[in-house]
Amino acid sequence: MRQRRIRAGLASLFGSFAAACSPLSTFDRLVPKDRGSSLVAEGLAYGPGPRQRLDVYAPRSSCGQPRPVVVFFYGGSWSSGTRAGYAFVGRALAAQGFVTVVPDYRLVPEVHYPAFVEDGAAAVRWVTANAGKYCGDGRSVVLMGHSAGAYIAAMLSVDPRWLGRTRAAIKGLVGLAGPYDFAPFDVDASRAAFGQVSDPAETQPVTWAGPGDPPALLLYGTGDTVVRPRNSEALTARLRAGGVAVEQRAYPKLGHVGILLALARPFRGRAPVLNDVSSFIRSNAKSNGVVLP
Known part of the structure; x- marks a missing residue:
């Protein structure tokens, strides 16, 4: 009963912060931590700006073979x-x-698309x-994101303009409740981010998806009313038409926030999101010659 009350309290807190996928620092401080991992580097610069910083997490087990790398982009409109x-x-x-x-x-509003x-x-x-400094294999990278972050991960995966030759290192795309086919821009968030673009189709992952793209795992909750499941269905169809290996998973009754919440320890019983994501990464890492510990 006590554990149930704790989960209910955390879920309420998560929802209050994440209704628009806003910062979740309070939730993160309270949620039980995974003991098999640690923060190994914090605030590393990948560019000159104050928001061009990143954190690195790694398994606590000793390093043998280089491990696959996941780059996770969070959402927030x-x-x-x-x-x-x-x-x-x-x-x-x-x-x-x-x-x-x-x-x-x-x-x-500092920047736009x-x-x-x-x-x-x-x-x-x-x-x-x-x-490689953190026992990661820079040749075996999976891009993952939730909501607006899934959009970023998808664009980097399917649109060659952004990564150029570096795109060869992308071995998979994992999208959680991502917007991939949302033009014309008819909500405040999309108008604010993309409204100045002269060709809306140019901004859409479905426009670019096709042959040669990395394998994809597209996940959504059937109860999502923020980013409609048709976005994942449209990108799945476009990738399959191009001969790309793509898996699609729909979790019954799970909402836009709930699919992300299912990655946190107290809520993994709601849907096997973490297991599905991990299995996809392991499968594609193995197929690219990386041996997982």
Whole structure:
């Protein structure tokens, strides 16, 4: 009963902060930590700006073979969020055996599209060059994100303009409740971030998805009323039409925040999000010659 009350309290707190995926530092401080991981580097610069910083999480087990790297981009309507609020995600993935990087990026209204995608690309280039310092394999990187962060991860995965040759290091895309097909811009968040663009189609992952893209795992909750499931369905269809290996998972009754909440220790019983993500990463890491411990 006590554990149930604690979970209910944490869920309420999470929801109050995350209704628009805003900073979750208070929730992160209270949620039980994954003991098999640790924060190994904090506030590392991948660019000159104050929001161009990242944190690195790693398994506590000794380093043998280089480990796959996950770069996780948080959501927040491209206008809010801090990496400190998502340490629970970094620790959860690192405890599964992956070196995990959580970057900040510039936000609206300071910037608009494509600045946050450019920051994501700069963070990924940093990872490919520096992951080895933390027992990560910079040649085996999976891009992952939630909501607006899933958009950034998707654009970097399917649109070759951003990463150039570095895109060869991207071995998979994991999107949680991501907006991939949301033009025209008919809500305040998308208008603020993309409203100045002359060609809305140019900003959409579905426009760019096709042959040669990395394998993808697209996850959503059937109860999501913030980013409609049709976004994942549209990107899945476009990738499959291009011959790309893509898995789609729908979690019954899970909402926009709940799919992220399921990564935190007290809420993993709600849906096997962490297990599904980990299995996808392991499968694709193995297929690219990386041996997991």
